[in-house]
Amino acid sequence: MKNWFVALGGVLGYFALIFLYTLGAYLLVRSPPWFRYLFGFSSLSIFFGLLARTFHWASVAHIVLAESILIGGGTLFSLFWAFFSKKRPDPGGGAQRSPEERPGKSDSPATFLPAEGGDEEADLPVSRVREEIGTLLDAGLSVLVYGPTGSGKTSGVLMECLRERQAGDAERSILLISCSDGMEDYDLLNRPVPASPQEKARTLRAMAREHPDVRIGSLSRLFGDWDRAEGPLRSAFRRAAGGERLTIVFDELNRSSVSALNLILKVMDPVLGHYELFDFTTGERLSCPLDRLVFCATCNMGEGYGQTRELDWSLLDRFPGVVFMDYDARLEKQMLMDLGVPPDLAGRMVHVALALREAHRTGNLAAPLSTRHLKNWGRLVADGADPENIAPCLWVNRLVSHDRLGFPDKDQVHGIREVLGRTFRGGRKS
Structure with a gap:
């Protein structure tokens, strides 16, 4: 029975060693130089220890003792070097030198x-982004423009292209919707806004006339301190349903909440030749022909933008044109x-x-x-x-x-x- 436990421990220890070694190799890429040296030194020590045991160059006790001393000493030396390298003064005695006198690194920006x-x-x-966006807009297609932050995607290129087309099509208006992390789906439909005292008093007087048997205090608690204002997406659909032609621009689209992105996904999906918006805050359904609305958006993609969300493939599929814009x-x-x-x-x-x-x-x-x-x-x-x-x-x-x-x-x-x-x-x- 004892031999079975020893064998089981050996197998588990072997797999644990492989797992730890794989994890260490994965973390090695993101590690400082001193950790890489320590990892390589420890790996070589274990490798030579296995060779020594295989060819019976020394006993197990001597091998374990030697490896413990080597790995322990290497660890202490690596920690010592990593700690004191940060404390090391500049070669010039700490004096501030001009950029010309200071030697630059080989990978410096210069x-x-x-x-x-x-x-x-x-x-x-040479950038041809403006021509690409213009070609898509001339065809009446929806466009998603993405690129690095501060490159002028919205104000410098997309909005300028839209204004140029608006000059030849005065009937089409541009509606810019600035997305943010706190924007929910109801903000696009009927967003809650604080009710002014005058508006609240007017509403309470009207309700009191309609319900004279209800006390004014009860009506005040029922009405609350909030009112609702029409959101930008509902406003666009209402205007389009009335005959206007609009281009809706979602600025920083992937900063919106998941609920807002789901709502945008639904309204961009044509239903029997129409765009359709269901306002769940009122139960109303608005629709308009496809040629009255064009959807455009800008966003930042990549791991460096922490407050953004990855756009779903189904939402990306709603944009016939996806254009990358560099500086x-x-x-x-x-x-x-x-x-x-x-x-x-x-x-x-x-x-x-x-x-x-x-x-x-x-x-x-x-x-x-x-x-x-x-x-x-x-x-x-x-x-x-x-x-x-x-x-x-x-x-x-x-x-x-x-x-x-x-x-x-x-x-x-x-x-x-x-x-x-x-x-x-x-x-x-x-």
Whole structure:
């Protein structure tokens, strides 16, 4: 019986060892360097211990003792190195050095700057998103535009395309619905709003005339302090049912609640050649022909957007056109020039944004420089601010990682300063 328990323990221990080793290998990718060294050292120690036991180079007791000493010593050394490497002072004795004097990392954002002497305009990537969206809208199709945050999906491209088509089709109106995490399905239909004292008094007087046998206090408790206002989606269907033609734009669609997304999914599903909306707050059903409504939406997709929801495949299927929009460098340069930034300086600022975005894509920065912050930067530069000196208080700390105490990553900050120094003081030539 004892041998059976020993065999069972050996089998369970073997599978437990495989599980722990697989888990360690999975976590190895996300681990700091000291943990990787410790993992490799421990694995080699166990491997050589198995070889020693297989070929009878030493007894089990000696092998276990040697491995315990090696793994324990390796663990203590790794912890010591990981702890004191954070306490190690800068090579310059802690003195703050300029970006030119400080050696940059090989993967710093500055390595992604375009080659000097290139043509500013020719270096900028060409975006055909506006043409793609325009083609879909001209065909009367619903469009979903997704891309990185602050790239101008809604205000800069989609709404402009809709306004251009609205100029040739004055009968079609545009209704923008801003979605948020707290927006529920009833907010789109009949959202609750606080009742004003005047409105509540008027309603109570009317109810008292209709029900003279009921006390006014009972009517007040029955009425409550809330009223309902017509939601934007119900308003759009009511107007479309009355003959208007509308384009409904859901801004940040996947920030809506699950109930709101389910309601949008239902109204975008045609029923016998009509769009149909059932208002469960009133029991009313509204419908309109398909040509009177066009649905458009913008959203952010990816694991980096924590407050968003993954769009269901059935909801994505309701959009015939799904367009990815990256940052439009040429549009950004024109935007800066419209603010009053000289063309040469606007091109340099856009190249800084491109370099930092590439650094973000390769994992060297925590966030990209968005079109929104580039525009704010351009406003101050147009007013006479120095682009290199004003950037740190505007957007530098937005792009870098922070430790558990909230301190910004020094290497990333210095990498950004290196990009700024090379661009505005190193003399990029147009």
